[in-house]
Amino acid sequence: MKTIQTHRAMALALAALLAGCAGAPPRPPGVVDINLATLNDFHGNLEPSRLTYTDAAGKTRTVTAGGIDTIAAALQAWRKEDRELLLVGAGDLIGASPAISAMWADETTLGAMNRLGLRATSVGNHEFGSGRLELLRQQKGGCVSPRPEKACKFEPVWPGANFQYLAANVIDMVTNKPFLPAYKIEQAHGVKIAFIGAVVKDTPSAVLASGVAGLQFTDEAQAINRVLPELRAQGVHAYVVLIHQGGRTASALDRPDCPDLRGDVVDIVKKLDPAIRVVVSGHSHKGYLCRVDGRLVTQAEMGGHVMSRIKLSVDRASGKVVGESARNVVLEQGKHPADPAMDAYLRTVRERSGQVLARPVARVAVAAMELSEDKADEFALGDVVADSQLYAARGYGAQIAFVNRGGIRLALSTGADKVATLGQLQAVLPFGNDLEVLNLTGAQIYALLEEQFMGGRAGSRGVLQVSEGFGYQWDEKRPEGARVVPGSVLLHGVPLEPDSSYRVVTNHFLAEGGDSYPTFTRGASRAPTAIRDIDALAAYLARRDQDGKPAGAAVAAGRIQRIK
The missing domain is CATH 3.60.21.10 (Metallo-dependent phosphatases)
Structure with a gap:
């Protein structure tokens, strides 16, 4: 009887083994x-x-x-x-x-x-x-x-x-x-x-x-x-x-x-x-x-x-x-x-990074400045970064700052104390791009703004963020190449003149035509500043904090108005 049971167990084990292999080809x-x-x-x-x-x-x-x-x-x-x-x-x-x-x-x-x-x-x-x-x-x-x-x-x-x-x-x-x-x-x-x-x-x-x-x-x-x-x-x-x-x-x-x-x-x-x-x-x-x-x-x-x-x-x-x-x-x-x-x-x-990155830089106005969900929109952090670059280049006569959205990688979230650290700022601007100042005519600035919307790129790479005092309207229903509303591009409330020259600051990446903005390469009287974007942001936030007017806002300033 024991022998029969042994043979039966062996047969069952062999059958189970064969069944397990059935699904896999030899x-x-x-x-x-x-x-x-x-x-x-x-x-x-x-x-x-x-x-x-x-x-x-x-x-x-x-x-x-x-x-x-x-x-x-x-x-x-x-x-x-x-x-x-x-x-x-x-x-x-x-x-x-x-x-x-x-x-x-x-x-x-x-x-x-x-x-x-x-x-x-x-x-x-x-x-x-x-x-x-x-x-x-x-x-x-x-x-x-x-x-x-x-x-x-x-x-x-x-x-x-x-x-x-x-x-x-x-x-x-x-x-x-x-x-x-x-x-x-x-x-x-x-x-x-x-x-x-x-x-x-x-x-x-x-x-x-x-x-x-x-x-x-x-x-x-x-x-x-x-x-x-x-x-x-x-x-x-x-x-x-x-x-x-x-x-x-x-x-x-x-x-x-x-x-x-x-x-x-x-x-x-x-x-x-x-x-x-x-x-x-x-x-x-x-x-x-x-x-x-x-x-x-x-x-x-x-x-x-x-x-x-x-x-x-x-x-x-x-x-x-x-x-x-x-x-x-x-x-x-x-x-x-x-x-x-x-x-x-x-x-x-x-440990080694934390010693450097934990250094407080400045108090800001709000605990969190997010990036916009729609890349074709202005956002509050973009306003601050653009303003910081205009502030840094004021000695070079800069009047307008342009910042590419792709250069701003993360939101700025400081926590309840609203104190931004160096590490948080470096997370926002990780590239360490130098700033460059150049001259563009009013007509060239119009052309630059239109380049944002060529091939539907505004929805994928984002619109340029702009500094305080500058603004414009664009209509997404207008044909490509003519989406900027005529007469809407203003500097301190005054329409840009096509033949007048304006002093612009941007990062070196954009100044060389990066992100498919060839108009930047046509700028005249170019002046490399050797000022890094991260240093400009830190200095601007510190200055605003020292003046008792911390920078930042929960919502965008409305410099770019999108007509839908």
């Missing part, structure tokens, strides 16, 4: 899985923050996610599953960063990426934010920087990035060769994989023109395809594109194989060589796992809240990718055992 012989983890648009977010998202089940969730400690803990756990997992990125890992990174020339973030074991990343437009020479310094190491007040202040000497920045479509016009390597070949489980990098080709419109002088940004797909023969000659037949360009979808960030991706990245993917099966994207700050013409296209949100885990199935004999899948993982705090080394590093960064 693994082809000679196929190996390569595991990737990807980041994009980290933007120096060393600390965790709040993330609200809708999951594939349609449930809206709000969690505390990200931070280098959380990322390190997750990678530590995943590497226990596969010690040869490769961490790669899709650009904008630095730039537009919180003060804890920005105040150290982003060297704290680059140091964290070294510690995380990042292998390669495409360069992003923000990596060019301080110019090509600074990017090369961050890559190779050293302290000769256009930002001497920040560079090599966290460590005595910046040793350089252990990972490789990639940019197949950025050409040095002197050498006619890629400014950065086009690709990096890695090896895992005995298989070679080439990571090919590219950056959005309109990067020059988003950064200082002088910072990318001598560089040509070419078509992304053509540049990527161009390197494949070279890779094949080296015996590499598995390719992953890391591109700082993205799209949008209505699908949840963790929905597999979403079919509705749209945006610039879609056209690029459709033009890629058929051998490229996986594209890791960035730039649009959206999480998605989509298919475009059968190819896998991923993005992992932004700020380190999410990482994409990608599995490549590669045939050992041919070296080609024969299957690919991915999932987006929200990096909630506490899900994995801590990485003590990274916890210690973050603690050091916080």
Whole structure:
């Protein structure tokens, strides 16, 4: 009887085993899985923050996610599953960063990426934010920087990035060769994989023109395809594109194989060589796992809240990718055992940064000055920043200040005491742009204002914020190129004269035509001030506080009137 029961138990166990395997097709012989983890648009977010998202089940969730400690803990756990997992990125890992990174020339973030074991990343437009020479310094190491007040202040000497920045479509016009390597070949489980990098080709419109002088940004797909023969000659037949360009979808960030991706990245993917099966994207700050013409296209949100885990199935004999899948993982705090080394590093960064950033600057009028929800509107914080730049440039004869909305990254929230700290101000203006003064005629100012509304850009990049004493009306029902109401552009209540010259102050980014404002480049009698926007804001707030008239308001001043 015991023997019969034993045989019956064995039969049931075998049946259960076979049933468990029924859903999984037999693994082809000679196929190996390569595991990737990807980041994009980290933007120096060393600390965790709040993330609200809708999951594939349609449930809206709000969690505390990200931070280098959380990322390190997750990678530590995943590497226990596969010690040869490769961490790669899709650009904008630095730039537009919180003060804890920005105040150290982003060297704290680059140091964290070294510690995380990042292998390669495409360069992003923000990596060019301080110019090509600074990017090369961050890559190779050293302290000769256009930002001497920040560079090599966290460590005595910046040793350089252990990972490789990639940019197949950025050409040095002197050498006619890629400014950065086009690709990096890695090896895992005995298989070679080439990571090919590219950056959005309109990067020059988003950064200082002088910072990318001598560089040509070419078509992304053509540049990527161009390197494949070279890779094949080296015996590499598995390719992953890391591109700082993205799209949008209505699908949840963790929905597999979403079919509705749209945006610039879609056209690029459709033009890629058929051998490229996986594209890791960035730039649009959206999480998605989509298919475009059968190819896998991923993005992992932004700020380190999410990482994409990608599995490549590669045939050992041919070296080609024969299957690919991915999932987006929200990096909630506490899900994995801590990485003590990274916890210690973050603690050091916080302590050293906190000593500087906690310094009080001035009392302001309201506890919170938010950014407008509609980017085509004026907002109170924009008024204050514009006023601070006009105040800073008064010695240069400035009459009007213009500020791009994209340069104001976060709201100013001080708490009940209404005292703004240096750290809070640096979070508002993280770029440290110098101010420049120039002359524009009244006709040129009208043209500048119309440039805000070309191609519907006001809704995406925002209208320019303007200083006290200047204002105008615009009518969204009027045709493009004629939306500014004639006669409505006033300076201290007086209409601008088309042929009269006016002294304007703006940041150096806009002065060089950034954000697609070419009229700024036509300004005459240009005068660089060497005054940083963050210093102008701090000085203005302190002066107003000292005068007993703290700056700020809960609502915009009504300088820009929108007729709907």
